[in-house]
Amino acid sequence: MCSGIRTNLHFPTCWDGKNLDSPDHQSHIAYPTAGPATFDTDGGACPSTHPVKIPQLMFEVVWDTTQFNDKNLWPEDGSQPFVFSMGDTTGYGQHGDYVFGWQGTALQTAMDNACFGATCKGLTTQTTATANKCSVPKTVNENEDGWITKLPGTEA
Known part of the structure; x- marks a missing residue:
């Protein structure tokens, strides 16, 4: 049973050493050659194009899904019912920005x-x-709890 959905966004840890930004807001930074740094690895060396190692930023989000632990609420085929609002069922649709x-x-x-x-x-x-x-106090009066039967904007 699920107790929650957790996602971790690992930001790049290598910088080109010159540009504070780039037109696409990402080509001035890169991931280490072995991939994103995680809890148990620093990702390895930076690529030669981005030789400066910078601190790791990680954005973690956890949603409490315990109110949906009753399998009778899940689809009849047994598939997991959680879908991000943009239609992503894989969890790869996450995005984060560093301010x-x-x-x-x-x-x-x-x-x-x-x-x-x-x-x-x-x-x-x-x-x-x-x-x-x-x-943070609510600023928009909207129903954010419960179960939806279809994604907003999709056909019935």
Whole structure:
């Protein structure tokens, strides 16, 4: 049974060393030669075209799906019923953008001190439990809970 859907977006960790942006907003950065860095690997060396290693950014999203653990709610053929709103059933349709939000010299301090996880000299950190208490008030009145029978915009 599912307790949730979790997705991790790993951003590139190699920079060309020259451009802060590019017309396509991505060719100035690249993944290491062995692929994206993960929890147990740094992805290996950077390609020669992007020789500068930069800090890893990862965006993680978890949706609580326990209210749908009852298999009677699932399709009759037993297939998993979860579909992203754009129609993706694979989970590969995720997207994330990094918006710079470091205050003052905090990012440079983190980079200078090889800041990883909870080991961060010079910066204040918080526990996952504290971070999970963060919430943003609703700004749009819409029904966001429950089950839909068809994707919006599709034929009946």
